[in-house]
Amino acid sequence: MKFLTTNFLKCSVRTCDTSNDSFPLQYDGSKCELVQDESIELNPEFLLNILDRVDWDAVLSVAADLGNTTLPPNKPVFSSTSVDELNEDEQAVLRDLHVLLVQTNIVEGEMKCKNCGHIYYIKNSIPNLLLPPHLA
């Protein structure tokens, strides 16, 4: 599961929908195995488009769960939506974001809802969001 996906996932228990604690899920850093997939190429234009829907607070929270507390407190802003017009610093930031959001994979691990405490597992990079009958 890509880091970016953690930015889209809440708890699948319906009664948690009304709680602010059901997103993002809490990742257990000691149990999460991360792998960098460098074969995925950066498409800057594409990433700029996708960044619009990224919730930065959730990025910070999950990154901290996984042991990275060095991210900037605010979502990076870019002076242009056209890649050719970005300055070198901005291009470097975009590359860093690509490494973090797209190339970083949680291959094995677990995540927990901060509201109801239910635990979900990630196996072979695939998260399982199914629920037992008493939570369904």
Place this chain on the structure above:
Amino acid sequence: MTNVKQKKKYLLYMVQVHTNFRRAELESLADLYNIDIDFATYSEDSPFFYVELDSDDVARDWIKRSILTRAIYEYWGDGKTLEELHESIKSQPFIEHYKQIYKNDSFKFEFENYRGGSNKYSTKDRIKQIESFGYLQFEGKIDLKKAKQVYTLIEQYEPISDNIAGEKPTHFIFGRLVQTSNRRSVEKFDLKKRPYKGTTSFEAELSLISCNIAQVKFGSFMYDPFAGTGSFLVAGGHFGALVFGSDIDGRMIRGRSLNENISSNFKHYDDSNKFLDVMTMDFTHNALRSNLVIDTILCDPPYGIRESIKVLGARDPERFVGKENIEIDGEKAYLRKDYIPTKKPISLDLLLDDLLNFASERLPINGRLAFWMPTANDENIETIVPLHSHLELKYNCVQEFNKWSRRLLVYINRGPSFNGPTNNGTKRSTTNFRERYFSNFN
């Protein structure tokens, strides 16, 4: 004098397959690029459609993604015989102008025929034909590999019968190629060549067409809630969307091995950076955060034919009372990594209601939901298309098979003010799809 920009005449050369989907594809692509097309002379029975467009760039945008088109040409002339064609070209008001613009460009000639069967011309005949265009006075060099301009002679034949092709063309059209379509992708995505596929995989051509009608576009976010082996995901990735899929059946999502799964299909097509993830999830217990904007939803829901329609929960709740307290090795059983939750059947109508509701909440205004629905060809069975008050049913394109058919339903989210008609599942039917449609035949 008017200052309205002079439009040019173009010829669209289309394929005569899936004609029920063709206009929907052309309209959706035109809408995607804000192009105005007058469909007054469009006919499903003809592969040719003459249109007026502002420029070659507009023509390129419109047709570059199309699956049901072959190409679009700048129109130079047409006639019933080659002689008539030449007269037509010479008499066009724009012809001197065109000759001037392309005079020095490298060029080549190509030949297309519609219903002409195999090629009836010898090379000598072709050269003679090409020479008959000498009056166009092209001075550029002939370049068969990367000619700047490609001139195409399209010949149309009337078959004598279903099996016998006509002897002589009945119509000739001549034009300059502006843009070929995306039809070659049908080959590229052919299931026969796809590393990971299964019994539920959806054929390439209609997957790509579905993406066009659903307006899946670069940099947008597409979701398939019944992803299975990911057929729509690879098609969506091809058109540049970030794609995400989920399925209640983990086996489908995992694939056969790490080299034979949905992710490896994306590697195979060299679209890995368009693939977000797939996960095991019940669509009706959805874990995508509710303020995430999903630009397009495209899927083939379960119909109880090759797979069952199930959601999370116990079929017989009494049997599960208190089971959440069971422990194994001091751990709650349901929190263990190997726990497999129970599932219960639900009706298709309720699942489709959920899908329409979800779409109305998650799509942006003007975002599209497209899904496939099989129906019987039995006149006694009324096909009821589900409706939602925020969603405009834009297309209902039918693909016929021998004993059944399926249709692509395409909805546009118009928001609460749309106030369209509704017919939720309980009103539509109480029996399941299999009983309603499939009990009498196979």
